[in-house]
Amino acid sequence: MSRADHMDVAAYALGVLDEHDTERFEEHLATCWACAAELETMVPVVGMLSDIDGETMTALEQTQTNPALLDRTLVSVRAHRRRTRFRQMLATAAAVVVFGGLTGVGFSTITEDSRPGVQAQPSIGAPSGPPVTSRPADPGDPPIGGPGSQPEGEKINETDATTGVEATFFVASKDFGTGVNFILGKLPGPRVCRLVVVRKNNTTEIISTWSVPGGGYGTNQSPGLLTLGAATSTPTSEIKHFQVQSVDANGVASPLVTVKPD
Known part of the structure; x- marks a missing residue:
């Protein structure tokens, strides 16, 4: 069997022969057991070679008489296959990125929880119900x-x-x-007030400040009382008295009421 006949076997297996050459080869195939055996061995790999077109086969036939052309053809085929594989990998990666971006956590949930026998467990989170809101204390509160x-x-x-x-x-x-904790009434406004701790050694500490609106607290205009709380690191035994003071725009303080612990 000549090399040309062998190339015809490959071309026939790939279906790239024209109608005339196909008929000629089939006539030859009927009387050549070697070509028939060669064709049989090529059947399993036809799928692998199916991406080689007629131009490539023609180039391969020409390389039988030109070794340099054979080398260039092989290099070109290898490069083409590398580019094809690279494009396939890029396409696959792009598909994964797009699909993952669209599905987010749901994708990982499907892949992890779709196995037989695996059941998704309910998540433990904050109890359902209306949102909790807060508001500042109001003088009219209990x-x-x-x-x-x-x-x-x-x-x-x-x-x-x-x-x-x-x-x-x-x-x-x-x-x-x-x-x-303290409650204040008959406190007119508007003004800024503060609570001062006066110690027995005559040192002082401001432990709370607040603003009084125009209507005041515990007044005829605004009968609600003001309720506040504060703390100090000073032990009770060292406190001489507490004093509620009014502070003017210049920062000058004047006493409003003084409370002495027993």
Whole structure:
């Protein structure tokens, strides 16, 4: 069997022969057991060679008489196959990226939980229900601790004879120092106020500041009382007194009411 006949076997297997050459080869195939055997061995790899077109086969036939052309053809075929594989890998990677971006977590959920016998477990999160909102304390709110209750600590009532401001303090000794809750009334506004701790050694500490609106607190215009809380690191035993002060625009403070723990 000549080399040309062998090339005809490959070309016939790939279906690239024209009608005339196909008929001629089939006539030859009927009487040539060698070509028939060669054709049989090529059947399993026809799918692998199906991407080689007629031009490539023609080039391969020409290389039988030109070794240099054979080398160039082989290089070109190898490069073409590398480019084809590279494009296939890029296409596959792009598809994965696009699909993953569209499906997000759902993709991983499908791949992980679609196995037989695997059941998705309910997630544990925040309890359902209406959203929780908060609001600042209002002077009209119930007394500290709710109706019928009062904060812990020593209760002290005081009304300043000059300003008329009324104060109720609850002073509690704590491991961290002293906690204090206080209620103010007959406090006119507008003004800025602060609560000052005066120690027995005559040093002072500002532990709370707030603004009073125009209507004030516990007044005829605004009857609601002001309820606040504060804390200091100073032990109760070292406190001389608490003083509510009014501070003007220049930062000058004047006393409104003074409360002395027992």
